[in-house]
Amino acid sequence: KQEVTQIPAALSVPEGENLVLNCSFTDSAIYNLQWFRQDPGKGLTSLLLIQSSQREQTSGRLNASLDKSSGRSTLYIAASQPGDSATYLCAVSPWPPGNNRKLIWGLGTSLAVNP
Amino acid sequence: EPEVTQTPSHQVTQMGQEVILRCVPISNHLYFYWYRQILGQKVEFLVSFYNNEISEKSEIFDDQFSVERPDGSNFTLKIRSTKLEDSAMYFCASSESRDPGTGANVLTFGAGSRLTVL
Numbered sequence: 001k002q003e004v005t006q007i008p009a010a011l012s013v014p015e016g017e018n019l020v021l022n023c024s025f026t027d028s029a030i031y032n033l034q035w036f037r038q039d040p041g042k043g044l045t046s047l048l049l050i051q052s053s054q055r056e057q058t059s060g061r062l063n064a065s066l067d068k069s070s071g072r073s074t075l076y077i078a079a080s081q082p083g084d085s086a087t088y089l090c091a092v093s094p095w096p097p098g099n100n101r102k103l104i105w106g107l108g109t110s111l112a113v114n115p
Numbered sequence: 116e117p118e119v120t121q122t123p124s125h126q127v128t129q130m131g132q133e134v135i136l137r138c139v140p141i142s143n144h145l146y147f148y149w150y151r152q153i154l155g156q157k158v159e160f161l162v163s164f165y166n167n168e169i170s171e172k173s174e175i176f177d178d179q180f181s182v183e184r185p186d187g188s189n190f191t192l193k194i195r196s197t198k199l200e201d202s203a204m205y206f207c208a209s210s211e212s213r214d215p216g217t218g219a220n221v222l223t224f225g226a227g228s229r230l231t232v233l
Contacts, residue, residue, distance in 0.1 A: 043224040105158040
């Protein structure tokens with residue numbers, strides 16, 4: 001059974017720092033991996049998606065890497081800003097994809113960027 | 116930017132009562148999902164829906180739960196007789212295609228409906 005774990009559970013950093021959030025999964029048979037952002041009272045916003053055949057994806061100050069064989073992904077946030085404060089969730093879509101693309105989620109990393 | 120709309124944002128109900136959570140997916144999307152998140156726990160998949168039928172459901176989605184797309188725009192989740200453990204945030208999501216994981220077909224989530232069962 002696929003399990004997704006995220007470390008650390010919480011992180012507090014001063015503005016401007018570069019930081020790394022970690023995600024690990026127990027079964028390397030995945031279709032893709034996604035990073036989401038969750039703000040209080042808001043929905044889940046997809047940040048980056050990495051297909052199982054890819055090694056990394058970048059969007060602005062965000063870079064996500066995937067090492068499928070070791071069951072790990074990292075989300076790198078460059079030059080963090082207070083507006084980056086949120087909970088970051090990692091989710092994997094199992095292989096084979098079948099008729100559905102259900103996602104299996106980690107518990108998230110709660111990030112606070114202090115001005 | 117198109118968005119998924121969920122109502123109500125918060126509902127408080129008594130144990131044993133029926134609850135209907137409503138979602139308006141993005142208009143050209145074909146695949147619909149419900150997820151839930153109990154406070155402090157992981158987001159969990161409940162059900163996926165396509166072509167007016169359930170395509171997959173989790174073991175959480177027992178006989179107390181049902182989904183419906185009554186009028187071609189709304190997508191509803193009904194809990195027939197709520198229990199204390201149904202208290203959670205319920206998220207609706209939609210995607211254009213069967214593969215919500217690639218490119219433009221990433222799932223779009225609503226803001227959630229918080230259900231509190233007393």
